[in-house]
Amino acid sequence: xxxxxxxxxxxxxxxxxxxxxxxxxxxxxxxxxxxxxxxxxxxxxxxxxxxxxxxxxxxxxxxxxxxxxxxxxxxxxxxxxxxxxxxxxxxxxxxxxxxxxxxxxxxxxxxxxxxxxxxxxxxxxxxxxxxxxxxxxxxxxxxxxxxxxxxxxxxxxxxxxxxxxxxxxxxxxxxxxxxxxxxxxxxxxxxxxxxxxxxxxxxxxxxxxxxxxxxxxxxxxxxxxxxxxxxxxxxxxxxxxxxxxxxxxxxxxxxxxxxxxxxxxxxxxxxxxxxxxxxxxxxxxxxxxxxxxxx
Numbered sequence: 001x002x003x004x005x006x007x008x009x010x011x012x013x014x015x016x017x018x019x020x021x022x023x024x025x026x027x028x029x030x031x032x033x034x035x036x037x038x039x040x041x042x043x044x045x046x047x048x049x050x051x052x053x054x055x056x057x058x059x060x061x062x063x064x065x066x067x068x069x070x071x072x073x074x075x076x077x078x079x080x081x082x083x084x085x086x087x088x089x090x091x092x093x094x095x096x097x098x099x100x101x102x103x104x105x106x107x108x109x110x111x112x113x114x115x116x117x118x119x120x121x122x123x124x125x126x127x128x129x130x131x132x133x134x135x136x137x138x139x140x141x142x143x144x145x146x147x148x149x150x151x152x153x154x155x156x157x158x159x160x161x162x163x164x165x166x167x168x169x170x171x172x173x174x175x176x177x178x179x180x181x182x183x184x185x186x187x188x189x190x191x192x193x194x195x196x197x198x199x200x201x202x203x204x205x206x207x208x209x210x211x212x213x214x215x216x217x218x219x220x221x222x223x224x225x226x227x228x229x230x231x232x233x234x235x236x237x238x239x240x241x242x243x244x245x246x247x248x249x250x251x252x253x254x255x256x257x258x259x260x261x262x263x264x265x266x267x268x269x270x271x272x273x274x275x276x277x278x279x280x281x282x283x284x285x286x287x288x289x290x291x292x293x294x295x
């Protein structure tokens with residue numbers, strides 16, 4: 001029973017990180033209607049920025065998290081303005097190749113700048129755990145999970161109750177009607193892409209005390225993020241959060257009771273089942289949401 005509780009808690013905490021990464025991807029997908037295949041590389045860049053701030057000025061990753069999030073917001077804004085905006089009215093194939101090309105470019109840029117070495121930070125709390133009876137809770141993972149919960153709540157309140165949030169939701173629902181209502185659609189696209197990139201920037205800082213950073217680290221997380229987005233429902237922030245927790249839990253349980261080498265196969269099997277029987281996701285926006293980003 002103790003082992004089960006340990007595995008469940010560990011899985012949920014890791015799921016919080018997956019949720020934070022996936023919410024940024026899902027926001028971009030739901031509003032801008034583009035699948036950003038470079039999202040994992042945005043995470044990688046954020047982790048390198050956090051590492052450089054630590055190694056150069058000794059800034060703790062949690063202290064530098066707002067700076068990294070702002071840097072990724074600006075980077076996402078620039079990417080959208082220079083690369084994405086000119087191709088918004090083109091076919092899905094052009095958008096896919098554009099973001100894939102950006103992904104490859106960022107990976108090779110990181111390889112050129114920092115080589116393929118694994119890098120991490122050393123903090124006093126890195127191996128600290130909180131004991132809850134016989135269950136040990138990792139402090140860095142707990143902090144990452146709590147931040148993910150707070151960000152999820154903040155994003156929900158922002159989208160539901162602020163004028164800007166309502167404008168983002170309006171554009172996500174129907175951009176032509178939003179434009180007729182006087183909402184600057186292109187500016188909303190820039191803002192949504194920037195916020196989505198900022199969220200993954202925040203996730204990158206939270207990951208630094210837990211994981212190593214290297215040029216292809218984003219690939220490991222973005223594949224999981226796509227599974228989370230499909231599972232939770234494309235465009236659903238609530239679904240992305242719950243989907244992240246569910247995938248983290250499935251990964252942990254499969255790693256212990258099936259095989260560590262097969263844990264990815266288990267949640268990809270779930271991914272295929274969801275695509276077959278409920279392609280719009282478990283918490284979908286409604287009929288047709290499975291085609292978001294493909295039209």
